[in-house]
Amino acid sequence: MQQYSDTFLDNASAALADKDKAEVRDAMALFTPLVRNAAMDQFQHFEELRQHVKQVRQHSLDNLGHYLESYEQQAVRNGNQVHFATTGDELNSIVLDICQQHSARRIAKGKSMITEETGLNAFLERANLDVMETDLGEYIIQEAGETPSHIVGPALHKSAAEIRQLFLDRHDLGERELETTEDLVSEARQVLREHFLNAQVGIIGANALIAENGYSMLVTNEGNGDLCANLPPVLIICTSVDRILPRAEDATAMLRLLVRSATGQAQTCYTSFYSGPRREQDIDGPMETHIVLLDNRRSDILASDYREMLQCIRCGACLNHCPIFASVGGHAYGWVYPGPMGSVLTPLLTSLEQSQALPNACTSCGRCAEVCPADIPLPDLLRDLRHAEVEEKIAAPRWRQGLKIHAWLARQPRLYQLLTGMGIALLYLLGRKRGSFSKLPLASGWTSQRDFPSPQGRTFMQQYKAEHKHRE
Amino acid sequence: MESEALHTTAPGGGPAVYLFVTCLADLLRPSVAFNSIKLLEDAGCRVTVPLQQTCCGQPAYNTGDYKSIIPLARQVVAMLEPADYVVLPSGSCAGMICHHYPALLKDEWHERALQVAAKTFEITTFLSDIVKAKRPERPPIPLPPITYHDSCAGLRELGIKEQPRQLLQEFCDTQVSELQQSEVCCGFGGTFCAKMPEISGKMVQDKLHNAAATGAGILAGGDLGCLLNIAGRARREGVAIEVRHITELLCGDLDGPAIGEGE
Numbered sequence: 001m002q003q004y005s006d007t008f009l010d011n012a013s014a015a016l017a018d019k020d021k022a023e024v025r026d027a028m029a030l031f032t033p034l035v036r037n038a039a040m041d042q043f044q045h046f047e048e049l050r051q052h053v054k055q056v057r058q059h060s061l062d063n064l065g066h067y068l069e070s071y072e073q074q075a076v077r078n079g080n081q082v083h084f085a086t087t088g089d090e091l092n093s094i095v096l097d098i099c100q101q102h103s104a105r106r107i108a109k110g111k112s113m114i115t116e117e118t119g120l121n122a123f124l125e126r127a128n129l130d131v132m133e134t135d136l137g138e139y140i141i142q143e144a145g146e147t148p149s150h151i152v153g154p155a156l157h158k159s160a161a162e163i164r165q166l167f168l169d170r171h172d173l174g175e176r177e178l179e180t181t182e183d184l185v186s187e188a189r190q191v192l193r194e195h196f197l198n199a200q201v202g203i204i205g206a207n208a209l210i211a212e213n214g215y216s217m218l219v220t221n222e223g224n225g226d227l228c229a230n231l232p233p234v235l236i237i238c239t240s241v242d243r244i245l246p247r248a249e250d251a252t253a254m255l256r257l258l259v260r261s262a263t264g265q266a267q268t269c270y271t272s273f274y275s276g277p278r279r280e281q282d283i284d285g286p287m288e289t290h291i292v293l294l295d296n297r298r299s300d301i302l303a304s305d306y307r308e309m310l311q312c313i314r315c316g317a318c319l320n321h322c323p324i325f326a327s328v329g330g331h332a333y334g335w336v337y338p339g340p341m342g343s344v345l346t347p348l349l350t351s352l353e354q355s356q357a358l359p360n361a362c363t364s365c366g367r368c369a370e371v372c373p374a375d376i377p378l379p380d381l382l383r384d385l386r387h388a389e390v391e392e393k394i395a396a397p398r399w400r401q402g403l404k405i406h407a408w409l410a411r412q413p414r415l416y417q418l419l420t421g422m423g424i425a426l427l428y429l430l431g432r433k434r435g436s437f438s439k440l441p442l443a444s445g446w447t448s449q450r451d452f453p454s455p456q457g458r459t460f461m462q463q464y465k466a467e468h469k470h471r472e
Numbered sequence: 473m474e475s476e477a478l479h480t481t482a483p484g485g486g487p488a489v490y491l492f493v494t495c496l497a498d499l500l501r502p503s504v505a506f507n508s509i510k511l512l513e514d515a516g517c518r519v520t521v522p523l524q525q526t527c528c529g530q531p532a533y534n535t536g537d538y539k540s541i542i543p544l545a546r547q548v549v550a551m552l553e554p555a556d557y558v559v560l561p562s563g564s565c566a567g568m569i570c571h572h573y574p575a576l577l578k579d580e581w582h583e584r585a586l587q588v589a590a591k592t593f594e595i596t597t598f599l600s601d602i603v604k605a606k607r608p609e610r611p612p613i614p615l616p617p618i619t620y621h622d623s624c625a626g627l628r629e630l631g632i633k634e635q636p637r638q639l640l641q642e643f644c645d646t647q648v649s650e651l652q653q654s655e656v657c658c659g660f661g662g663t664f665c666a667k668m669p670e671i672s673g674k675m676v677q678d679k680l681h682n683a684a685a686t687g688a689g690i691l692a693g694g695d696l697g698c699l700l701n702i703a704g705r706a707r708r709e710g711v712a713i714e715v716r717h718i719t720e721l722l723c724g725d726l727d728g729p730a731i732g733e734g735e
């Protein structure tokens with residue numbers, strides 16, 4: 001996918017200026033944490049299970065090679081063909097090859113962030129394939145020519161009115177009505193049904209790969225994944241190597257946290273396990289199945305100080321609880337993964353230079369880490385990325401130098417107190433009457449949004465020392 | 473040498489508490505430090521203000537400049553080691569010493585940082601949980617309706633939530649009218665507010681409006697960073713709400729101008 005993270009501040013600014021969209025985001029920012037928290041309150045085993053899931057994820061990653069190998073063996077035994085792709089381009093080519101081998105023209109696609117990462121749709125379309133997204137949210141944004149704004153709800157940024165207008169513009173409606181939300185859903189269903197039935201290849205993602213039996217697990221609320229997987233003769237599952245888990249019970253343990261964290265449901269409507277192609281006694285299912293496993297720098301992350309990020313189970317809770325995500329929306333981040341997890345992943349999967357604003361889009365408020373079901377210390381990882389920016393001199397020189405000087409000065413108490421004493425005395429003199437400054441040199445960032453409160457008097461240190469001298 | 477002298481304000485039998493004033497209180501709101509001393513002394517502590525203190529180093533640390541911070545962190549750890557307790561009128565600075573110093577420092581210094589961390593407390597936690605402070609012999613301080621801003625570091629790094637509310641009940645006989653979305657960040661975030669002013673502006677605007685919607689006359693909090701941010705926004709928007717640090721309320725020190733207000 002094309003990246004425009006380097007203009008994060010401008011993207012954010014444009015997003016903030018769009019008042020209608022801001023209203024949708026504000027409503028989501030209230031609603032999504034509410035449902036997640038209600039589900040967790042009822043569940044009551046969050047912390048326990050989170051520690052368990054974290055251990056399982058860490059164990060899987062520590063032994064990634066081993067589990068990938070047994071997954072591959074089992075999957076092949078089940079009749080699947082397993083492919084490994086080092087880069088996104090490689091994944092795209094593998095998928096196109098399979099499609100072309102089958103002279104496929106129509107592709108029905110389930111939701112997959114990995115294929116967003118590799119830009120698969122655009123790649124297949126350039127080869128004249130007709131790719132249709134079948135997850136309702138993905139379908140909506142595909143119709144709108146947009147990219148997902150959220151890893152779980154790709155079209156959460158769109159209001160019902162907008163979607164209605166979109167369908168009015170794009171569809172030949174005939175007698176069909178678009179009055180209610182139900183009408184909108186059935187309109188999409190009508191279009192999608194037809195595509196499901198005529199597609200030659202189905203492409204889906206996976207929430208987990210199970211090493212012990214070679215199955216892959218997928219959760220959806222619409223059942224579209226199962227239609228993609230079972231109706232077309234060929235199925236391709238695209239996912240990344242870090243989805244691996246040792247046992248089926250690990251996948252179900254993860255599921256109990258994943259779904260509650262994502263949507264506040266105890267379970268999604270559909271939880272599917274795909275074993276492989278249709279067997280003799282099966283009444284349906286694909287004739288041929290492929291699994292394409294993407295690395296795309298995940299091995300590098302595994303070997304780095306950021307390896308905890310690979311524990312992520314893609315629930316989206318950190319997005320839903322992030323006040324910055326709520327303020328600017330997912331598109332501002334300028335690539336596939338937004339919010340706190342995206343601000344860590346994007347620099348690691350693309351380049352820190354291109355996405356240097358993202359690790360700074362954080363107040364270290366810690367709400368994401370508090371809810372993350374994989375117990376990833378997101379604010380710490382973001383600060384570590386800022387550290388990398390300082391080390392690699394990517395951070396703006398004025399911040400780097402300014403704060404270095406401040407830190408040095410803080411180690412010279414006498415000088416620090418002398419200088420701050422003089423500065424504060426001056427500010428107090430200028431600001432005591434009004435109580436605050438609406439403009440201040442060197443603080444334009446601050447004063448662009450708020451006044452700067454004037455000091456209350458001389459510094460505490462000056463006053464305190466004077467008082468004690470007096471007493472002595 | 474003056475800069476190494478330590479001042480004990482109230483000789484007595486209580487624990488020796490070192491007060492780390494924090495740079496924001498030192499520079500912009502000395503009343504927070506004076507009121508902290510008073511509260512600690514009233515609770516029977518011997519208060520020492522190390523004179524060589526400056527700043528805990530959060531600005532550079534949060535910006536990712538770990539290298540510049542390590543020598544400062546060591547200096548602060550060494551300065552605080554003689555104390556029975558270290559108290560700070562700020563959740564984020566206490567969190568820096570309790571969590572981030574030990575994570576940052578290695579080997580011998582890591583151990584020393586852990587020992588200092590174990591005896592370091594944010595002031596409302598210290599008063600409420602450690603010394604179990606009671607209202608001095610005087611009637612409760614009457615206050616207008618107040619609302620409280622929980623700073624993120626205090627709330628999530630140190631678990632400060634009930635303590636300030638208990639103290640307001642004990643000292644001022646006042647209950648807090650809770651603001652909506654009280655656990656959402658106010659948008660200060662240290663250098664964040666200057667690096668990403670527009671986003672920060674939207675966040676503090678939401679916070680201010682939620683605070684004003686409670687009808688409270690005072691917004692109190694335990695962290696000056698957040699309070700300066702919210703007060704500055706209130707001034708900018710002309711929203712009439714007094715912003716004050718909790719130590720001022722607990723001491724009834726309400727005569728001087730609130731944060732951001734003129735004399």
Ligand code: SF4
Nearest residue numbers: 312313315316318372
């Ligand atoms: S980082 Fe944690 S909260 Fe965010 S999507 Fe991943 S698992 Fe969910």
